[in-house]
Amino acid sequence: MSLEIANLDVSIEGISILRDINLSIPQGQMAGLIGHNGAGKTTLIRAIMGLLSATRGSIAFKGQDISKLPSHRRANLRISYMPEDRRLIPDLTVSENMLMPAWANNIKDGEERLKWVYSLMPEIADFGERKALQLSGGQQKLVALGRALIPGRELILLDEPFEGVAPVLARRLSEVIADLRAEGLTVLIAESDDSHSADLVDATWRIERGSVSAGRKDPSASLA
Ligand code: ATP
Numbered sequence: 111m112s113l114e115i116a117n118l119d120v121s122i123e124g125i126s127i128l129r130d131i132n133l134s135i136p137q138g139q140m141a142g143l144i145g146h147n148g149a150g151k152t153t154l155i156r157a158i159m160g161l162l163s164a165t166r167g168s169i170a171f172k173g174q175d176i177s178k179l180p181s182h183r184r185a186n187l188r189i190s191y192m193p194e195d196r197r198l199i200p201d202l203t204v205s206e207n208m209l210m211p212a213w214a215n216n217i218k219d220g221e222e223r224l225k226w227v228y229s230l231m232p233e234i235a236d237f238g239e240r241k242a243l244q245l246s247g248g249q250q251k252l253v254a255l256g257r258a259l260i261p262g263r264e265l266i267l268l269d270e271p272f273e274g275v276a277p278v279l280a281r282r283l284s285e286v287i288a289d290l291r292a293e294g295l296t297v298l299i300a301e302s303d304d305s306h307s308a309d310l311v312d313a314t315w316r317i318e319r320g321s322v323s324a325g326r327k328d329p330s331a332s333l334a
Contacts, residue, residue, distance in 0.1 A: 200241065202242060203241055
């Protein structure tokens with residue numbers, strides 16, 4: 111199993127946000143996390159990444175309990191996160207934005223990894239020297255995905271990757287995500303509905319008011 115979450119509770123400032131979450135994703139599979147705004151998708155992703163701490167329960171990655179590890183240690187295990195807002199630095203070029211996590215985490219082969227990202231998404235190599243602020247919102251999403259792939263290439267957590275992306279780029283983003291699965295990555299895609307992820311994922315989980323249950327594609331079927 112790549113990711114295995116058991117009985118997870120998360121509170122923010124004393125308010126209970128996630129309750130008794132049980133969710134797992136087998137290695138190399140893609141799962142959807144579907145829920146309305148405010149359901150708890152971002153909170154769950156941030157908890158997996160170690161940006162929020164659990165008040166109860168466990169998070170295991172490839173059999174290792176990571177619930178107490180700080181987020182940089184989880185990143186070192188090659189877990190990465192594409193936030194919902196793109197958070198690119200507008201005045202830096204596309205390639206500088208993508209190399210930021212390599213610089214921040216002292217990753218020596220950042221340039222090599224960047225080449226891999228460019229081979230996956232040749233279109234961003236074409237605007238690699240442009241400043242991030244010159245790109246459209248959809249192009250910025252591709253760059254944000256590329257940046258998430260620099261530190262982590264095992265488990266990638268995508269928070270609403272299709273949100274606000276024009277249809278042509280959304281199709282392209284779907285292709286790239288399918289390519290990631292083909293490369294053997296494990297992927298979790300959060301979406302408010304499954305309009306983009308339905309055809310991509312092996313299983314879906316529904317999140318509603320901080321609780322998770324099996325979705326339209328029953329995860330227990332993919333675990334069998
Ligand atoms: P969205 O797409 O709107 O971000 P989401 O499913 O990702 O939705 P979360 O952002 O995880 O939902 O929010 C889940 C719940 O936690 C919401 O009710 C939200 O108001 C609450 N919440 C999130 N962050 C905080 C915070 N810092 N303080 C208090 N409540 C918070």
